[in-house]
Every structure is written in C-alpha cells, then in structure tokens.
Amino acid sequence: MLVQATQNDNLQVMLQTLYGYWFLQFDFPDENGRPYRSSGGRMAWNDQLKREIPLDWRVGANEELFDGIRTGLNPRQNFNLRTQGIAYLTVKNLTKDGGLDFTSCDYIDEEAMAKVRRRSDLRVGDILFASIAPLRRCFLIYEEPRDWEINESVFSIRPRRGVTTPEYVYCHLMSDAFVKQAEQSSTGSIFKGIRHETLKGMMTVIPPETIAQSYASAVSPIMRMRNDNLEENRKLQELRDWLLPLLMNxxxxxxxxxxxxxxxxxxxxxxxxxxxxxxxxxxxxxxxxxxxxxxxxxxxxxxxxxxxxxxxxxxxxxxxxxxxxxxxxxxxxxxxx
Structure with missing residues (x-):
C-alpha cells in the first residue's frame, strides 16, 4: 500500500504539472505539436483576469463549465443513520489524493438511499467536491455508485457536455490557482468553505472544447491508473481490517x-x-x-x-x-x- 500511495502522489504531481503547463503557461500542443505560447502563439490581454490568454480563448464564470450542482440529503427528518448498510459519505470521506475513504463513514438503508439519490442524481462523469475547507478534495466518478451516497456538504458537479470534459473540470477544481481564488473569495478572515453561488460565479479561462478534449486524452490514462491504485488500496485495507482482529485474538x-x-x-x-x-x-x-x-x-x-x-x-x-x-x-x- 505504501508503494501505491507513493505512486499516486507522483501521479497527482504529474496531473498538476500538466494542468499548469496547458492552462496557466498556455504551452499546450499547437496544430504542429509544439508548445503554443513558447512557439509564438498569438496572445491577447484580458482585463478580467489581468493577464494574457490565447487569442481564441475566452473568459467566463465557472457555471458555464457546469451543467448543474447537486448535493445529497441531510438525515434530520428524512431518515436515520445506521451502523451498517450503504455507505453515507460526507466531506471527511473525500481525500486529497482524489479518492474516497470508507473507514469512518456512517451508513443508511436502501430506502434512505433512494431518497438521497433522487436529490443527488449521481452519474458517471460527475465530480464530487468538498465544499468545506480544506479544498482540493474531489473525486471523479468512473462507475455508477451502487453502494454509497453523499450528504448535503458534498457537491456533485456535472460538467457541461459540448463545452468541456470531466477531466478538465476535475483538474481545474484541484489546481492551486482555483484554491487560491476560492480562498480569496471568502468574506471572513478565516476560510471555512464555499457556497453554490460563489463557486458558480468565480471567473476562469475557458479553453475551446477541442483543447479540453485533447487534454482529457492526455491525462485520462494517468487518472485511471491512480483510480485503480486507490481501489486496490481500499480492498487491501478491507482485508487488513478483517484479518487484524483474527491475529490479535x-x-x-x-x-x-x-x-x-x-x-x-x-x-x-x-x-x-x-x-x-x-x-x-x-x-x-x-x-x-x-x-x-x-x-x-x-x-x-x-x-x-x-x-x-x-x-x-x-x-x-x-x-x-x-x-x-x-x-x-x-x-x-x-x-x-
């Protein structure tokens, strides 16, 4: 597990490096496969971002990248939590390495899951986003969730098809640039979290869909490898948790x-x-x-x-x-x- 954790750390660094190279330095591959800006690609000044961006790119709010933000359901008067059953995830179960931690979660029954699912509407390609500090805790859903659901503190962000890709939105929300911008949007002296409207209203550069698709093709193998490592680690942890009591007694x-x-x-x-x-x-x-x-x-x-x-x-x-x-x-x- 230690080897895989180290490998995942390296993969996360690769994702952040590629994101910065493509969308902060604007050295994405041009039509000839050369770095765009370093090879003399045309740039234009943008007053909103106070910086130069590629000539045919534009600036818009995050909500232009989103096809909606949903959340789970708070138990309150809706259902009771259980000690076993279907995992009920909160922000504490989203990890900084892009995975899900099931070791300390509550549980719900199938009836409660149906109620939560009507609200969250989780689908493959959605991105789970921890709305409470610290940020940079996201999870890209690769398989239909059959044995877990989310509570109201976890945002489920659906990327807008035809405009962008899940891979780009995921890396955007995990980037240092986004986290810094989100923390500066806080009205208090201490950043505690972010609300729907604040998240949707933050301004960002919006690359053409063709660039987002090329980026997705470049990073998808890295993200899949990391997701496979996380899943294998989870199974090893389950085996450890089952075996350790047997060894101790x-x-x-x-x-x-x-x-x-x-x-x-x-x-x-x-x-x-x-x-x-x-x-x-x-x-x-x-x-x-x-x-x-x-x-x-x-x-x-x-x-x-x-x-x-x-x-x-x-x-x-x-x-x-x-x-x-x-x-x-x-x-x-x-x-x-």
Whole structure:
C-alpha cells in the first residue's frame, strides 16, 4: 500500500504539472505539436483576469463549465443513520489524493438511499467536491455508485457536455490557482468553505472544447491508473481490517512469509479428538497472490488428511492403556493370550 500511495502522489504531481503547463503557461500542443505560447502563439490581454490568454480563448464564470450542482440529503427528518448498510459519505470521506475513504463513514438503508439519490442524481462523469475547507478534495466518478451516497456538504458537479470534459473540470477544481481564488473569495478572515453561488460565479479561462478534449486524452490514462491504485488500496485495507482482529485474538498466526495459520475454532480440537473433521482451508489474496491458510498446527488440509489415513499402529499408546481399552470392549488382552 505504501508503494501505491507513493505512486499516486507522483501521479497527482504529474496531473498538476500538466494542468499548469496547458492552462496557466498556455504551452499546450499547437496544430504542429509544439508548445503554443513558447512557439509564438498569438496572445491577447484580458482585463478580467489581468493577464494574457490565447487569442481564441475566452473568459467566463465557472457555471458555464457546469451543467448543474447537486448535493445529497441531510438525515434530520428524512431518515436515520445506521451502523451498517450503504455507505453515507460526507466531506471527511473525500481525500486529497482524489479518492474516497470508507473507514469512518456512517451508513443508511436502501430506502434512505433512494431518497438521497433522487436529490443527488449521481452519474458517471460527475465530480464530487468538498465544499468545506480544506479544498482540493474531489473525486471523479468512473462507475455508477451502487453502494454509497453523499450528504448535503458534498457537491456533485456535472460538467457541461459540448463545452468541456470531466477531466478538465476535475483538474481545474484541484489546481492551486482555483484554491487560491476560492480562498480569496471568502468574506471572513478565516476560510471555512464555499457556497453554490460563489463557486458558480468565480471567473476562469475557458479553453475551446477541442483543447479540453485533447487534454482529457492526455491525462485520462494517468487518472485511471491512480483510480485503480486507490481501489486496490481500499480492498487491501478491507482485508487488513478483517484479518487484524483474527491475529490479535489468536485465531490466526503467521506461519511463514506467504502463509497464514488459522487457530482451531472448536474446543474439541484442543481436547485432542483426531477423528473430528478438520475445518476447511481458506484461500486468501495476500500480496497480490493466492496463498493457503492452514490449521493452527501449521499443516495444510491435505497434510492433515494424509495424517488421518496413516495406520493406527503408528500412534504410540502405552500397553496398560491399550489393555484397559481392550477389556472394556470385551476383547482379549495380550496378557490373557
């Protein structure tokens, strides 16, 4: 997980670097594949931004990039929170690395999810945006949310098709330039969050759709790789959270670097009844592979089965004990023979 987290940090730096290169320095590839501004591309002064922008670009409010901003639903009189069920995400569950953290979320039932979904209307391509400080916490939805929903503090921003792309809007909302502009829009001395109208009214440069599409093609593989890493990390964390209690209470021990040893779950195993059936062997994905989880004696299920099939004389039984067993069964002992 540490390696993937480091890789994701590097991928995030790459995204920010590419965004700045294309939309702050305006050195996006021109029709000949050369950096636009550095190669003498035509620029024009813009009074609203107080800077030069490419000649055929324009300036507008963020709402021109959005096809709407929606939110989830507050429980209040609508539904009750639960300890299990469907994840109910708040701003604290949106992470700075562009992912979702499910480790400390509340839960709702399916009826409550249906109520929230009617309001949030989450779809693939929407961008979740944390409206409460700190900013720079966004998540681009790649798959239809089936087992989670959002509360009212999370904005769901739908990019306007035909004008821009989800990738551009996502990187715009995650950029240092946007965060600085948003924090300066606060009326108080301490920035606590941003409202719908403030977010929609912020002015920004709007590149042509063809440039936004080219940018999306360039960064989409990076964003997908990072999203895959985040999903794999989430599954590893779930495995860790399931396995750690077993290790702590002695139900599982580490037999070797790639094999787990599970302790007996039934007391008769500890009392030494070899005729009882061995518990089934579990196969767990550990470190990207499939490894066998064995019994508390460190033997695999196949090894244990072979041991049960060995001849009875292989066991060491004291002669006196054997005679007592034979007499109780009404069979002659060696002494009587």
């Amino acid at each position: 002695g139900q599982a021990t580490v037999a070797s670097s790639d094999k787990l040893s599970f302790a007996a779950r039934c007391s008769h195993r500890r009392r030494g009844y070899p005729s009882r059936e061995q518990p089934p062997t579990c196969v767990l994905p550990i470190d990207g592979g499939r490894h066998e989880a064995t019994t508390h004696l460190g033997r695999s299920a196949r090894h244990a089965q072979r041991a049960r099939q060995r001849p009875a004389q292989a066991a060491r039984i004291h002669p006196a004990s054997r005679d007592r067993r034979l007499r109780s069964a009404g069979r002659p002992t060696e002494a009587s023979q």
